[in-house]
Amino acid sequence: MGMDPFTLFERHINPGLAGLLRFTGLDRTESHAEGPYVWDTTGKRYLDFLGLYGTLNLGHRHPKVVAAVEAQLRRMPMSVRVLVSEPTARLAAKLAEITPEGLEMVFFGNSGAEAVEAAIKLARAYTGKPGIVTTQGGFHGKTMGALSLTPKPEYQDPAKPLLPGVKVVPYGDLEALEAALDEDTAAVIVEPIQGEGGIRVPPEGYLRGVRELTQKRGILMIADEVQTGLGRTGKLFGVDWEGVSPDLMTLAKALGGGVMPIGACVGRREVFEVFKQNPLYHSSTFGGNPLAAAAALAAIEVTLEENLPERALEVGGYLMEGLKALQGEFPHLIEDVRGRGLMLGIEFTDADIGALVVAELAERGVITAFGLNNPKVVRLEPPLIIGKEHVDEALAALSESLKATERALEGLLG
Numbered sequence: 001m002g003m004d005p006f007t008l009f010e011r012h013i014n015p016g017l018a019g020l021l022r023f024t025g026l027d028r029t030e031s032h033a034e035g036p037y038v039w040d041t042t043g044k045r046y047l048d049f050l051g052l053y054g055t056l057n058l059g060h061r062h063p064k065v066v067a068a069v070e071a072q073l074r075r076m077p078m079s080v081r082v083l084v085s086e087p088t089a090r091l092a093a094k095l096a097e098i099t100p101e102g103l104e105m106v107f108f109g110n111s112g113a114e115a116v117e118a119a120i121k122l123a124r125a126y127t128g129k130p131g132i133v134t135t136q137g138g139f140h141g142k143t144m145g146a147l148s149l150t151p152k153p154e155y156q157d158p159a160k161p162l163l164p165g166v167k168v169v170p171y172g173d174l175e176a177l178e179a180a181l182d183e184d185t186a187a188v189i190v191e192p193i194q195g196e197g198g199i200r201v202p203p204e205g206y207l208r209g210v211r212e213l214t215q216k217r218g219i220l221m222i223a224d225e226v227q228t229g230l231g232r233t234g235k236l237f238g239v240d241w242e243g244v245s246p247d248l249m250t251l252a253k254a255l256g257g258g259v260m261p262i263g264a265c266v267g268r269r270e271v272f273e274v275f276k277q278n279p280l281y282h283s284s285t286f287g288g289n290p291l292a293a294a295a296a297l298a299a300i301e302v303t304l305e306e307n308l309p310e311r312a313l314e315v316g317g318y319l320m321e322g323l324k325a326l327q328g329e330f331p332h333l334i335e336d337v338r339g340r341g342l343m344l345g346i347e348f349t350d351a352d353i354g355a356l357v358v359a360e361l362a363e364r365g366v367i368t369a370f371g372l373n374n375p376k377v378v379r380l381e382p383p384l385i386i387g388k389e390h391v392d393e394a395l396a397a398l399s400e401s402l403k404a405t406e407r408a409l410e411g412l413l414g
């Protein structure tokens with residue numbers, strides 16, 4: 001039999017995270033998954049309202065993505081790289097077609113952080129300048145370059161020194177951004193909606209403002225769509241809300257259809273010039289491998305065929321109504337509910353209340369998570385394929401969880 005996997009995780013992978021999982025009652029081992037549901041090894045079923053932070057837009061094991069990966073697995077899962085992989089080349093063309101006007105070139109990696117690393121290197125090579133401006137509460141990954149753009153002391157401090165040339169400005173503030181730009185600035189990186197930062201929606205006009213400011217100053221705009229991309233917010237891309245076309249756009253998470261890991265940095269042709277003189281300036285052995293590319297092609301097809309952005313808007317609106325009603329019922333627990341499409345956040349009046357609610361929800365078979373970046377906010381990012389019946393199921397569990405949390409707090413206060 002051997003030791004149970006949770007204990008192995010705790011001993012050999014991450015004791016700190018194991019402690020957090022134990023606190024929320026998620027000290028379980030997963031068994032299998034289908035659509036919006038996951039089962040643990042005791043047979044308990046959970047409704048997945050976290051969706052791997054915006055990865056599982058199509059739910060778990062979408063049959064069309066699985067079929068595409070199976071077919072590619074039987075043909076050629078791994079590229080030799082000195083020949084061209086057909087699914088990889090087709091995926092690049094597809095991304096050029098569906099991303100905003102002017103984005104035509106693609107670099108493939110295996111994750112969001114790698115997509116961001118590529119964006120940093122491309123921006124520096126193209127402009128010949130070192131500076132990158134990022135935002136407070138922004139999250140761009142945890143590899144050294146991406147980490148340097150993720151201003152969170154808990155993540156950054158033990159890893160210092162970071163990349164030089166990074167400036168941090170408040171999110172949503174165009175004046176502060178303008179003041180931070182100087183002759184050393186290569187690029188500005190922004191999330192259309194901050195995810196890890198606690199589902200922060202910027203003021204109307206912010207993305208357009210960033211575009212105008214950067215354009216005026218000859219600085220690149222990098223839109224980090226790792227979490228917002230591919231329908232999550234109710235449009236295919238987060239920048240579509242303001243009709244903005246950045247110079248570089250990073251994608252990952254949902255791009256692999258919830259089946260394969262893949263990351264992509266999509267950009268303007270001129271920004272990719274460096275590869276003409278210097279073909280191996282940036283590369284990754286597994287980046288955009290045929291299996292991942294086949295998954296991504298199928299994922300894009302399903303996303304468009306099933307109108308998932310529209311569906312996210314509709315089902316997300318219904319979920320938001322339910323959340324607002326619960327906020328009205330429990331104003332002492334819930335401070336704010338916000339977001340767009342199916343990228344929603346519940347801000348609790350206190351971080352511990354959020355943690356208690358997450359634990360109560362897990363008990364009732366609904367998976368969510370509080371962000372370590374902004375612990376007062378519990379994020380809801382369910383698969384975009386869910387229906388109103390799943391929302392009703394989650395809202396019923398949330399209502400019960402809020403009542404249970406209230407009882408627990410009353411008990412604590414005597």
Ligand code: PMP
Binds near residue numbers: 113116142191196227
């Ligand atoms: N950018 C954004 C906006 C993200 O939300 C994330 C992951 N949460 C990343 C980058 C990093 O992606 P990965 O974990 O795949 O490296």
